[in-house]
Amino acid sequence: MPTSTQAAPAPAMLANAAPANDAPGNAASASAAAAYTNPVSAGAVDTFPDPAVIKGKDGRWWAYGTTNPIFNSRGETGEHILPTLTSPDLVHWTYAGDVFPLTAKPAWWPAGTRPWAPDIRYYNNAYRLTYSLSVGGIGLATSSGPNGPWTDRGQILPAASGCPSGTIDQALITDTDGSYYLYWGSYDTICVARMNSDGTAIAGPVTQIGHGRRMEGGFVVHRGAYYYLFYSDGGCCDGAFSGYTVKVGRATSPLGPFTTPTGVALTDLTSKDGDVLAASGNGWVGPGHNAIATDLAGQDWLVYHAIPQNDPVFPPVTGANGATLNLSKRPLMIDRLDWINGWPVVRAGAGPSRGAEKAPVTTWTVGSTFDGNAAGFTGGFSWSGGLLTTSAAATSLSAGSVTGNVRVEGDVRGTAAGISYGSVTAWLDSSARRLVVDGAVVGSVALPANFNYQSWHTIVLTRRGTSLTVSVSADRLLQDTATVSLTLPSSFTGGRIGAVSRSGAADVDNLGAAPLYVPVTTRVADPVVGALLPAYSDEFDSTAPNAGWSWVRPDATVTVSGGSLVRPTQAGDLALGANNAGVLLRDAPAGPFVVETKVQFDGVRGNQQAGLVLYDTDDRFVKLAHSVLPLNGVANTFLQQTEFTKEDGGRSGPSFGGPAPGTMWLRLLHRDGVARMATSRDGVTWTWGAAWTMPRPFRIGVVAMGGTGATARFDYVRTYAAG
Incomplete structure (x- = not known):
């Protein structure tokens, strides 16, 4: 079924159309x-x-x-x-x-x-x-x-x-x-x-x-x-x-x-x-x-x-x-x-x-792979061995017509081979070395000097309103060799599709037309932050963390100064068997929530890091941190990473979020047993990233670890109801 973000289908494009399966054994349909x-x-x-x-x-x-x-x-x-x-x-x-x-x-x-x-x-x-x-x-x-x-x-x-x-x-x-x-x-x-x-x-x-x-x-x-x-x-x-x-x-x-x-x-x-x-x-x-x-x-x-x-x-x-x-x-x-x-x-x-x-659209409204016969196409091309072929200038047209927003494509081979849609023809002109469009509209673009006219290429005509785009590629893999963009006259209504040779031998295969897709133009909305929950937050505006916090492995170097929690990085860590870093913890609210912090961090050596955790035990947590990690293959070079890691039962694995500047904002959303991360460089615009499953129980925590010599300053830890 369509998702809620899928736009409505395109208007019907049939006008006296032949059946979509007018060729026995049509693989496309x-x-x-x-x-x-x-x-x-x-x-x-x-x-x-x-x-x-x-x-x-x-x-x-x-x-x-x-x-x-x-x-x-x-x-x-x-x-x-x-x-x-x-x-x-x-x-x-x-x-x-x-x-x-x-x-x-x-x-x-x-x-x-x-x-x-x-x-x-x-x-x-x-x-x-x-x-x-x-x-x-x-x-x-x-x-x-x-x-x-x-x-x-x-x-x-x-x-x-x-x-x-x-x-x-x-x-x-x-x-x-x-x-x-x-x-x-x-x-x-x-x-x-x-x-x-x-x-x-x-x-x-x-x-x-x-x-x-x-x-x-x-x-x-x-x-x-x-x-x-x-x-x-x-x-x-x-x-x-x-x-x-x-x-x-x-x-x-x-x-x-x-x-x-x-x-x-x-x-x-x-x-x-x-x-x-x-x-x-x-x-x-x-x-x-x-x-x-x-x-x-x-x-x-x-x-x-x-x-x-x-x-x-x-x-x-x-x-x-x-x-x-x-x-x-x-x-x-x-x-x-x-x-x-x-x-x-x-x-x-x-x-x-x-x-x-x-599902993907894989049936043409009009057209065929020509696996069994000529599929109702009539004219100067002959059917042979699963394709349409001619030895001289010719045109073969479909029995059915198409109109509206449409995509027409065909595989062509030959020095003047092409396809047509109504009164528009797109063809490969080997003498001029150009992709040529003529008929109701006229245009052309150069083809590469090494273009092989005796190898198969796919020509695609895409009509949306009065806009027509014509392209050619070797394999339909979004690497078009040439593209022409034109404006159709308002009187253009469409018509039959066809195989074309302007001169000499040509082959055409896999020729068909389907209603053009309707693009999705709006992203799914980002998560919304609700009301601040003061009982689960701390602005660090006193001389010590407020009464809601407790320690796993107390860290005597932590202070509250200038409105920030100041945490020098420890030599210890919180990773699989290396569980010797201090974790400052407070309870998490019962319902869906977002926990946020602003952190200034000056780490320059691997694996220094500072950030938030949703912590149950040393062997079960989700961590979102600004981490310094080595760049593999390049000596003495380090990456500033937003690391989003899950550990549980002796296994762990990282995912990575947005950029990690010296001052950044971190968010963890928890809802229905799932934790999702977000980062920001200004506290206003957020980049939401991956999610890990993390069922309760857990507490909210702050860490700074992975090697001495760096300092993290947490301006606050704020917890909000999830919107």
């Missing part, structure tokens, strides 16, 4: 779902981490995942190397094999490696699947079809890549000039480099474009004027204590610099705002490592993995490297990706979905 429930991989595989997704030239969606024990529940005790799924509708998935059999690993792989984090692209007549090796290095496999057979192309980036965080979590993008870029990096730096002309090696300098604690999983798309770098931070794979979140920065160049919604550079040595997806306390933890798919209506979908909190881990399994492994279950998830005020966010900020949601 054979099993379209009205609704879905996460995880969408349920019933197909047990787990599917780090998903990469593409809409194949066969009209189906294909997904590729990290090496994992996908059939453990069926009695298999080992792993599948880069398993593959396929779906007609992004909802119903079927196992389709593995990229590499366990018995046929490429000979060049180092011993003891497990392939991770595939990325899938299509250009120059080939599907290009890159993957990283757990011991370092990035490999490439190619195929003429989305399900192989795959040809090993060897290593395209060595372990010593020039990026301080090593070589995993790679992703490709094709820029508008036809050049290729490779992004990679993990724990705690993401890098980029321009590649050579065939995308088989880097050919430019390595540029660091992101720094963050456990930053990894970079995935870049080009939308409008910006390149958007999606990435994940926090812990990916710690079972119920996984703090993974998806965040984003944007830039005007594929090389950066990338910045967050509040203007923080992704290379700054602090944690970042720009949350796209974070745990909400509804049973999914660690949502992250995303790809993006676009449905037939033009709606984008975040494709990612998440961990079921109540069933988070496998029993010990035999890894593809022969080792005994303890792994988290990370099934395949999808959720609507909204673009609000120029920034992407899942479900308008509601987080990963739990119940029934409106």
Whole structure:
């Protein structure tokens, strides 16, 4: 069912339309779902981490995942190397094999490696699947079809890549000039480099474009004027204590610099705002490592993995490297990706979905994958081998017409191939090297010098009112090679869709039209703070904390001075077995509440920290702190992080919030057994982040620990009723 933030559906666009399934075996509409429930991989595989997704030239969606024990529940005790799924509708998935059999690993792989984090692209007549090796290095496999057979192309980036965080979590993008870029990096730096002309090696300098604690999983798309770098931070794979979140920065160049919604550079040595997806306390933890798919209506979908909190881990399994492994279950998830005020966010900020949601649009109102016949298209093209083809200038038109706000797309191949919508035609002019639009409106834009007209490309015409946008890409992965924006005459009403050749041989496939999606333009409202609860608060305006406080391990260095609680950091800590730091505590109110503090902190050495806790025992708490953490791979370099950590029963895991300047405001909201964090740099504008489950009992606490030499000044601790 639609969520409360989903806008109303688009007006009907039919006018004498042919049936949506006018072609037998139409893969785009054979099993379209009205609704879905996460995880969408349920019933197909047990787990599917780090998903990469593409809409194949066969009209189906294909997904590729990290090496994992996908059939453990069926009695298999080992792993599948880069398993593959396929779906007609992004909802119903079927196992389709593995990229590499366990018995046929490429000979060049180092011993003891497990392939991770595939990325899938299509250009120059080939599907290009890159993957990283757990011991370092990035490999490439190619195929003429989305399900192989795959040809090993060897290593395209060595372990010593020039990026301080090593070589995993790679992703490709094709820029508008036809050049290729490779992004990679993990724990705690993401890098980029321009590649050579065939995308088989880097050919430019390595540029660091992101720094963050456990930053990894970079995935870049080009939308409008910006390149958007999606990435994940926090812990990916710690079972119920996984703090993974998806965040984003944007830039005007594929090389950066990338910045967050509040203007923080992704290379700054602090944690970042720009949350796209974070745990909400509804049973999914660690949502992250995303790809993006676009449905037939033009709606984008975040494709990612998440961990079921109540069933988070496998029993010990035999890894593809022969080792005994303890792994988290990370099934395949999808959720609507909204673009609000120029920034992407899942479900308008509601987080990963739990119940029934409106499914992607995967059925054309008019159109076909041409798997069985010409599907009612008549004219100069012939049907052959699952596509429309011609050897000379020709046009074939659908039986049905479309009007209103609509998205028309088709895969084309040829030196003058294109598609039409009513009296508008968009085609590839190889002689002029341009994407040309003519008919009711006229325009064109240059195509790259290396554009391959004999390789499949997707042309998309998007009409919203009188605005028409025409784009071309190799694989529908938000990396358009060329885009034309035009204004339609008010008299334009639409019409039939068609396959077009302006001259010479051309092929057209997967041609159809669907009502254009209606964008969600308003975020879910942030939590509201209610009335101050003085009995659970302290302004520190006396010479000592007020009567509500008590200690676990008293700290004699704490004073109240100048309207602040002054806490020098202790050498002790509150982390798993190291429970020797003092915790200043007071009772929490019985109902939902928000506890807030303003803290000035001058920590510069790892792991100094200061902040709030919801504390039950030394082994059961949630902590929100300004923490100083080392930047992995770079000596004597530290990050100022907003750390949001849960510990319970000998396990713990961090998530990370917004920027952590020297003076910052912290909030913890507790409602219905869930604690959610927020930070601010001015006490007025708040960045809300992830949530951890934390049932009562607990008390509110203040800590300053992790190493001596720093001082925290808490201006107040205020507790409010939650609005």
